[in-house]
Amino acid sequence: MAARSPSPRLQKHLAVLIDADNAPAAIVEGLFEEIARYGVASVKRIYGDWTQPNLGGWKKVLLDHSIQPMQQFAYTKGKNATDSSLIIDAMDLLYTGRFDGFCLVSSDSDFTRLAVRLREEGLTVYGFGEQKTPKPFVSACDKFIYTEILRADAAEAGAEPASAERSSAAAKAAEGSAAPAAAKKPKVPVEFIAKVIDDISDDDGWTGLGALGQNITKLRPDFDARLYGFRKLSDLLKAQPKRFELQELGSGGSSGKQVNVRNRKAGKGER
The missing domain is CATH 3.30.420.610 (LOTUS domain-like)
Structure with missing residues (x-):
């Protein structure tokens, strides 16, 4: 492959590839707000077996965010063909030379080698996954964002003004959940x-x-x-x-x- 010349674009063009089996639909608002901080999501694809009911949450938000669903049937029970499909597409997109970086949305360590390969070509890799994501995948990315943060940010941004009664109820609920949430925050390094x-x-x-x-x-x-x-x-x-x-x-x-x-x-x- 010929060496990539520096891109004259002011904003990075990013390919967003989502593993629907390992990413909750609840992150979608916060996800694309976060990605917008790093560049333009020129390609947005999500991979999964859309005949399965467990992806129903994603089906409801695909059109609103212009995400292209990529169908991948499971060839053998217990084997994840979705990962292979995403990786193949990522390499195809890489060789077009049109992108400055990739956003890999998954908590699956199977994408560790993909992240490393993309970085070897000089592209920036942003990883998005839950805090359970294995360390090798996290370390393979230039920047890794935990999706729990995105869900919290989206919840704050989406809060609507409520009546006094609803506000009171919300305040009580917040009080009940504040202690556990605070306890989960890690110690500042x-x-x-x-x-x-x-x-x-x-x-x-x-x-x-x-x-x-x-x-x-x-x-x-x-x-x-x-x-x-x-x-x-x-x-x-x-x-x-x-x-x-x-x-x-x-x-x-x-x-x-x-x-x-x-x-x-x-x-x-x-x-």
């Missing part, structure tokens, strides 16, 4: 972030927030501030004032993008 800052900082201990985010993603593709209850990396860092300090640089319209992060030295026992 403070020392990991501090080490990344130390590795890439200048002589004064400062580094750009954008560079920090990029390096964290290189080391941990599944890192996402939303997992810890924060919308952005900057919010997460501000919530750790004993360990990190943020400083605004510049003025005017450019000030928001020029933020440095410094790791304050802490004692060995401090967490």
Whole structure:
């Protein structure tokens, strides 16, 4: 295959390939909102055996989001022919040379080698799957987004104003579910972030927030501030004032993008 020349396009053209057997339809709103942050979904295909009732949830949303269903019958019971169909299509799309990246939506580790192969061709691979997704597939992607985050974001965005009675009922329900949800949030990897800052900082201990985010993603593709209850990396860092300090640089319209992060030295026992 001839070497790919750099794309002159301002936005990345992405191929979105969804494994319907390993992705819930409830993520669809949040999924495409997330993908829009990285580029344009030029191709949207979803794979499964559409004669089976378990894909009924996806059937209801395909037209609304212009997703093309790809039929794949199961040749043998217990064998997943859908995976092979998706992989073959991915390679066909790769060799067209029209795409800058792929979005692989599945929690199945069978797509690990596919992700690696796509990256070998210089394309960006975004993975989307549940937190049960095996680590090899997560690590094989440039960026991995857990779909539990997308479902939560979609639920917040879709909330409608309600009457006082309904609002009260919703508040009570939220109270009952708040504790378990909060308990499930993982601990912020403070020392990991501090080490990344130390590795890439200048002589004064400062580094750009954008560079920090990029390096964290290189080391941990599944890192996402939303997992810890924060919308952005900057919010997460501000919530750790004993360990990190943020400083605004510049003025005017450019000030928001020029933020440095410094790791304050802490004692060995401090967490």
